[in-house]
Amino acid sequence: MHAFSKRHIGPSQDEKKAMLAEIGVDSIDELMELTVPKDIRLKNELNIDTALTEKQYLDHIGDLAVKNKVFKSYIGLGYSETNVPPVIQRNILENPGWYTAYTPYQAEIAQGRLEALLNFQTMIMDLTGLEIANASLLDESTAAAEAMIMFFNARARKDVKAGKNKFFVSEFTYPQTIDVIKGRAKHLGIELVFGDPTNYDLTDDTIFGALVQYPDVYGRVKDLRGFVDKATKQNVKVAVAADIMSLVLLEAPGKMGVDVVCGSTQRFGVPMGYGGPHAAYFATRESYKRHIPGRIIGVSKDADGNVAYRMALQTREQHIKRDRATSNICTAQALLAVMAGMYAVYHGPEGLKYIAQNIHNQTATIHQSIEKAGYKVLHDDYFDTLWIETPEGLTCQQLKTVAEEHHINLRYINENQFSISVGERTNDAEVEGLVSVLGLAAKETKIDVEFISAKVNQDLARKNPILTHEVFNSYHSETKMMRYMKWLENKDLSLVHSMIALGSCTMKLNAAAQLMPITWPEFSNLHPFAPVNQATGYHEMIKGLEKDLCEITGFHAMSMQPNSGAQGEYAGLMAIKAYHESNGDSQRNICLIPSSAHGTNPASAVMAGFKVVVTKCDEAGNIDIEDLRKNAEKHSDKLGAIMVTYPSTHGVFEAGIKEITQIIHDHGGQVYMDGANMNAQVGLTNPGNIGADVCHLNLHKTFAIPHGGGGPGMGPIGVAKHLAPFIPGSPLVEGVGGEKAIHAISGAPYGSALILLISYAYIKMLGTKGLKHSTEIAIVNANYIKARLSKHYPILYSGENNTVGHEMILDCREFKRTAGIEVADIAKRLIDYGFHSPTVSFPVAGTLMIEPTESEDTGELDRFCEAMINIRKEIQYIEDGHADQDSNLLKNAPHTAECMINQDWKYDYSPKEAAYPLEYLVRNKFWAPVRRIDDAFGDRNLMCSCPAISSYDTEEEEAFA
Ligand SMILES: *Cc1c(COP(=O)(O)O)cnc(C)c1O
Numbered sequence: 001m002h003a004f005s006k007r008h009i010g011p012s013q014d015e016k017k018a019m020l021a022e023i024g025v026d027s028i029d030e031l032m033e034l035t036v037p038k039d040i041r042l043k044n045e046l047n048i049d050t051a052l053t054e055k056q057y058l059d060h061i062g063d064l065a066v067k068n069k070v071f072k073s074y075i076g077l078g079y080s081e082t083n084v085p086p087v088i089q090r091n092i093l094e095n096p097g098w099y100t101a102y103t104p105y106q107a108e109i110a111q112g113r114l115e116a117l118l119n120f121q122t123m124i125m126d127l128t129g130l131e132i133a134n135a136s137l138l139d140e141s142t143a144a145a146e147a148m149i150m151f152f153n154a155r156a157r158k159d160v161k162a163g164k165n166k167f168f169v170s171e172f173t174y175p176q177t178i179d180v181i182k183g184r185a186k187h188l189g190i191e192l193v194f195g196d197p198t199n200y201d202l203t204d205d206t207i208f209g210a211l212v213q214y215p216d217v218y219g220r221v222k223d224l225r226g227f228v229d230k231a232t233k234q235n236v237k238v239a240v241a242a243d244i245m246s247l248v249l250l251e252a253p254g255k256m257g258v259d260v261v262c263g264s265t266q267r268f269g270v271p272m273g274y275g276g277p278h279a280a281y282f283a284t285r286e287s288y289k290r291h292i293p294g295r296i297i298g299v300s301k302d303a304d305g306n307v308a309y310r311m312a313l314q315t316r317e318q319h320i321k322r323d324r325a326t327s328n329i330c331t332a333q334a335l336l337a338v339m340a341g342m343y344a345v346y347h348g349p350e351g352l353k354y355i356a357q358n359i360h361n362q363t364a365t366i367h368q369s370i371e372k373a374g375y376k377v378l379h380d381d382y383f384d385t386l387w388i389e390t391p392e393g394l395t396c397q398q399l400k401t402v403a404e405e406h407h408i409n410l411r412y413i414n415e416n417q418f419s420i421s422v423g424e425r426t427n428d429a430e431v432e433g434l435v436s437v438l439g440l441a442a443k444e445t446k447i448d449v450e451f452i453s454a455k456v457n458q459d460l461a462r463k464n465p466i467l468t469h470e471v472f473n474s475y476h477s478e479t480k481m482m483r484y485m486k487w488l489e490n491k492d493l494s495l496v497h498s499m500i501a502l503g504s505c506t507m508k509l510n511a512a513a514q515l516m517p518i519t520w521p522e523f524s525n526l527h528p529f530a531p532v533n534q535a536t537g538y539h540e541m542i543k544g545l546e547k548d549l550c551e552i553t554g555f556h557a558m559s560m561q562p563n564s565g566a567q568g569e570y571a572g573l574m575a576i577k578a579y580h581e582s583n584g585d586s587q588r589n590i591c592l593i594p595s596s597a598h599g600t601n602p603a604s605a606v607m608a609g610f611k612v613v614v615t616k617c618d619e620a621g622n623i624d625i626e627d628l629r630k631n632a633e634k635h636s637d638k639l640g641a642i643m644v645t646y647p648s649t650h651g652v653f654e655a656g657i658k659e660i661t662q663i664i665h666d667h668g669g670q671v672y673m674d675g676a677n678m679n680a681q682v683g684l685t686n687p688g689n690i691g692a693d694v695c696h697l698n699l700h701k702t703f704a705i706p707h708g709g710g711g712p713g714m715g716p717i718g719v720a721k722h723l724a725p726f727i728p729g730s731p732l733v734e735g736v737g738g739e740k741a742i743h744a745i746s747g748a749p750y751g752s753a754l755i756l757l758i759s760y761a762y763i764k765m766l767g768t769k770g771l772k773h774s775t776e777i778a779i780v781n782a783n784y785i786k787a788r789l790s791k792h793y794p795i796l797y798s799g800e801n802n803t804v805g806h807e808m809i810l811d812c813r814e815f816k817r818t819a820g821i822e823v824a825d826i827a828k829r830l831i832d833y834g835f836h837s838p839t840v841s842f843p844v845a846g847t848l849m850i851e852p853t854e855s856e857d858t859g860e861l862d863r864f865c866e867a868m869i870n871i872r873k874e875i876q877y878i879e880d881g882h883a884d885q886d887s888n889l890l891k892n893a894p895h896t897a898e899c900m901i902n903q904d905w906k907y908d909y910s911p912k913e914a915a916y917p918l919e920y921l922v923r924n925k926f927w928a929p930v931r932r933i934d935d936a937f938g939d940r941n942l943m944c945s946c947p948a949i950s951s952y953d954t955e956e957e958e959a960f961a
Pocket of ligand 1: 329504564565598645649677
């Protein structure tokens with residue numbers, strides 16, 4: 001039997017039988033009947049193609065791959081050809097030890113990726129000249145929008161009162177960024193003004209901030225200082241969207257007085273991938289540390305006083321701040337930030353300067369050569385991009401025809417202007433080829449290409465050395481690099497070690513066959529704004545995926561733009577807003593959100609300009625329908641939407657869901673379903689059926705994209721027919737979005753298109769039966785764990801028939817009183833048992849939410865249960881007064897190998913009880929590299945970069961030649 005579902009689904013036939021017996025049901029069907037309310041069950045099976053085997057799938061996707069035409073790209077606009085260093089491709093991008101890890105909430109078993117992300121932040125701080133950087137955002141366009149929002153929210157009270165609400169955007173910003181910013185400004189009362197930064201008069205007192213592209217959309221490198229001086233005088237905060245490679249040669253904008261520098265790190269060794277995923281960066285001044293969006297990695301210490309890393313200042317985030325969060329960023333682009341940081345580690349300052357200088361030399365060479373054929377370069381100062389006018393008598397249309405015949409893409413600006421952007425991959429023969437094609441188009445037969453060395457404008461050049469930190473000056477041989485990455489990898493616990501039963505996060509198998517095509521050049525090397533007819537394979541794949549996801553969700557159309565679940569929420573809510581507006585109902589700005597909702601829900605609602613009204617949950621964890629009805633009635637005229645998670649964040653299929661959607665519709669509102677729990681629905685029920693109007697899917701949860709240690713993700717939205725006209729468009733690519741499309745949500749038309757391949761493969765290889773069976777087994781596995789653990793822990797909520805959906809909540813609150821044990825102590829103790837903790841304190845403080853997924857077999861579930869049961873015994877021991885409440889196996893966890901041997905053992909339990917409490921650990925022990933990390937210490941002493949080598953760290957040092 002070659003069916004892929006046998007590989008994807010963990011338990012064997014016999015194991016399934018045994019689990020059903022433990023649960024106390026006779027069949028899977030019986031369990032489904034008890035669990036999923038009858039009135040929402042699908043009447044028919046999903047209509048999805050029959051499942052392909054791995055071999056058949058790879059043949060099929062190979063056929064699509066060759067339909068993509070990979071032309072040489074000089075398009076630019078924030079996406080450049082780059083060389084992924086093979087040592088990074090193989091050891092990180094293609095390595096499950098890195099890509100299957102979760103967001104580093106359990107810092108003790110995430111030190112490897114935390115260090116890698118700290119390297120990324122350090123690199124960004126150094127190249128931008130700013131004091132603090134985050135660990136990635138979703139893309140350059142949204143990062144620029146985040147800068148605007150940060151400035152807006154950080155306005156002084158008197159400025160808010162005075163109505164200071166205008167944001168200046170340089171008209172020479174990338175068009176996709178302008179479009180994203182227009183959308184983000186729309187409902188927040190931010191007024192955009194556009195102009196040329198060199199002559200724009202900023203004396204308007206109502207301007208609070210500004211965005212400038214550097215180098216600008218035409219490739220011009222213009223001195224920022226004049227603009228920044230003007231802005232500073234007016235108390236206008238300046239953000240610069242900068243090309244990271246240009247900053248290797250150009251002075252860091254942070255040194256010129258700007259407040260934010262942001263952009264993309266794609267060209268640091270991350271393939272274009274038809275739009276993503278890539279890590280955006282965001283750096284700012286320390287004074288903004290409580291306003292900065294996204295995650296920041298900081299340095300702290302562990303219980304033994306050793307240096308340890310963890311996520312800093314988490315109180316800014318939506319999980320705590322809800323509708324007052326600094327942003328809705330949850331999943332970001334961790335894996336890609338790791339790659340970009342490693343690119344800098346591997347090349348080091350000299351290597352990066354060589355690459356940047358070579359790009360610049362080639363650009364200058366092209367400049368000189370094509371002028372001989374009558375092309376006119378319209379500016380003096382540039383880094384890698386030339387803005388060019390065609391010779392007399394040559395139109396861009398004619399040029400395009402000739403260039404495409406030679407498999408070259410340029411950016412065509414208007415009838416006789418175009419631009420050329422050079423990336424790292426361009427070799428000298430390609431420079432000659434490009435020049436000769438331009439010569440050919442201009443009917444100039446032979447142009448001599450003389451390769452020259454050029455310097456960027458020395459007034460604007462960076463004078464002091466870059467990246468002087470030890471980490472960027474240590475690993476330049478492949479052997480050293482390989483070992484550095486492996487050393488970091490070995491500190492981290494990922495799916496290669498054991499089950500990661502994170503409720504709501506669906507950490508299932510990310511199959512190798514699903515992932516292989518993402519590094520095929522036919523998919524990875526396409527520019528997102530390449531002519532659509534060069535991306536036929538992509539479009540077939542995307543259309544196929546849209547069709548299947550529509551079938552799975554019961555919706556009419558999908559938008560593939562949002563790069564995360566939270567961006568999907570924002571996109572869906574913006575579509576709802578546009579729908580109400582089109583009906584003349586723009587007053588509908590209330591969004592009801594149950595108290596149990598994920599933190600991104602209220603944060604996204606606020607971004608879309610809604611006012612959040614929290615609606616209660618009852619004792620059983622369900623939405624309190626009477627409270628909801630009251631709220632809907634009270635706000636009837638203004639009711640815009642509800643955001644509801646289904647099955648609920650409590651892991652229960654609420655029987656009242658149809659009544660809930662009906663109440664909202666009766667009052668003129670729209671129903672947004674948070675689709676993070678789709679793993680409990682696929683094939684059994686769907687959002688369309690339940691009465692939702694729009695929902696996002698977390699493709700990095702339900703549909704097998706690996707979590708990457710905190711991203712990438714994809715959060716496409718499905719919409720009912722009446723919302724389809726409003727799904728987001730793209731300013732640069734035709735055929736994207738509905739007829740009345742809202743502004744772009746992401747810079748690229750299909751978001752992180754490259755990783756759509758993974759979800760496409762997942763569906764193609766499971767087919768109708770495998771998809772449904774995956775859902776069923778996800779529910780069986782959760783109920784099995786419930787059956788085993790309910791004898792030892794209280795289970796917080798279950799459905800009407802005492803079953804749970806695909807996840808369940810263990811109530812650990814009582815242990816605080818009985819034994820002084822907090823839920824975090826259990827989470828850390830699980831590390832000693834070789835497990836990543838389940839979700840801690842969401843959706844209920846003091847609890848653990850467990851989601852095993854269908855990919856785990858009974859043996860693994862049993863090991864996890866035994867660990868939990870043994871931990872319960874350890875708690876009992878404390879409850880019985882045999883162990884000290886402040887020093888015991890849980891409070892002191894995790895235990896490192898070093899603490900076993902390297903100090904006077906001062907605990908009243910044995911090292912064996914600490915490190916090998918159960919038999920299976922003898923065979924398979926994972927050692928935490930650090931002990932319990934002190935979060936408070938790190939937040940009080942915020943440090944978010946590696947220390948620099950002090951002897952290098954002088955501002956006045958001579959510029960490198
Ligand atoms: C994961 C999750 C989200 C957010 O998704 P991201 O991709 O991390 O932005 C929203 N709601 C729920 C219930 C989730 O579990």
